[in-house]
Amino acid sequence: MNCRYDEKNRKEILESRVNSTKVLGEAIARAKNPPEVWLNSSTATIYRHAEDKAMDDETGEIGFGFSVEVAKAWEKTFFDAATPHTRKVALRTAMVLGKNGGVLPVLANLTRYGLGGKMATGMQYISWVHGRDMCRAIEFLIENNLEGTVNVSAPHPLQNKIFMSLLREQLNQKIGLASTKWMLGLGAIFLRTETELILKSRWVLPSRLQKAGFQFEFPELKSALEDLLK
Numbered sequence: 001m002n003c004r005y006d007e008k009n010r011k012e013i014l015e016s017r018v019n020s021t022k023v024l025g026e027a028i029a030r031a032k033n034p035p036e037v038w039l040n041s042s043t044a045t046i047y048r049h050a051e052d053k054a055m056d057d058e059t060g061e062i063g064f065g066f067s068v069e070v071a072k073a074w075e076k077t078f079f080d081a082a083t084p085h086t087r088k089v090a091l092r093t094a095m096v097l098g099k100n101g102g103v104l105p106v107l108a109n110l111t112r113y114g115l116g117g118k119m120a121t122g123m124q125y126i127s128w129v130h131g132r133d134m135c136r137a138i139e140f141l142i143e144n145n146l147e148g149t150v151n152v153s154a155p156h157p158l159q160n161k162i163f164m165s166l167l168r169e170q171l172n173q174k175i176g177l178a179s180t181k182w183m184l185g186l187g188a189i190f191l192r193t194e195t196e197l198i199l200k201s202r203w204v205l206p207s208r209l210q211k212a213g214f215q216f217e218f219p220e221l222k223s224a225l226e227d228l229l230k
Helices: 007-030 066-080 103-112 131-143 160-170 181-191 207-211 221-229
Strands: 037-041 087-093 095-097 128-130 148-152
Touching: 007 037, 007 066, 037 131, 066 087, 087 131, 095 103, 095 131, 095 221, 103 160, 103 221, 128 131, 128 221, 131 148, 148 207, 160 221
Parallel strands: 037 087, 087 148, 095 128
Antiparallel strands: none
16 A cells, blocks of 8 residues: 555555455355465554554454555455355554565665654554564464454554664664654655555554464564664
8 A cells, every 4th residue: 555545546455455355255155175264464554543552453443544444345355255164364464574675674774864763753653573473473373273353463563763763773873864744745745655654653462362372583673673684
C-alpha cells in the first residue's frame, strides 16, 4: 500500500487482497485433499491509531479509514471461505525489518544523510518484527493449533523518536534532523506514497503467540538493528 490513495489505486489495493483470497478459498473448498492449515496475510494496521494503550490479539480495538476497511474486507473474505477441514490463521503482521528490502534500508539511508530524526511529534508507536522471527512465527503457527487472528509483531514496539534514535546510534550518526508533518506530507507527494505509513501509531502486542509459547529471537529493536545493519 506504498502508493497514493487515489481512486484507481484504492480499487487495485482492495481487489488484489480480496480477490486473491477468494480464489484461494474456492480452490481449497474444491480440493479432494484440502490442506490442514491456511495462513493468510493480514495487517496490524487494522487496529486504531493508538498512543494511549497497546492493542493485543484479544482486546485490540479496530480502527477506521481506508486501510482499515481494506483489512476488514480482506479478513472477512478469508474467514467466510467455506473450508471446514482447514485450520485458518490471519497474520496481523507489523512492519517487517529485513536487510535487502522493505522500510529499513530506506530509513537507514535517510539516517546516514542526517535525516533520521523524529517524524512529526515522534510519539507515534512503531510495531515491527525481525524478518527471521517472522519466518519462525509462521513455522510455529503451522506446527501449533492456533487459529483465527494472530498478531505477528515483536513484543517491544517503540515510539518513533526512540526508534530513530536507536537507528542513529547503530549507524554512528549524531545528526538527525526532525521532519514536521507538513514536510512529511510534501515528501509523500513526491514519493507517490501516503503519510499514514509514518504517522499512524501502531502499538501492537503478540499476546497469542507468546501465550502459546513462541520465543522471539529478537524481542528488542537494538539487537534486531545490530543483526540487520552489521
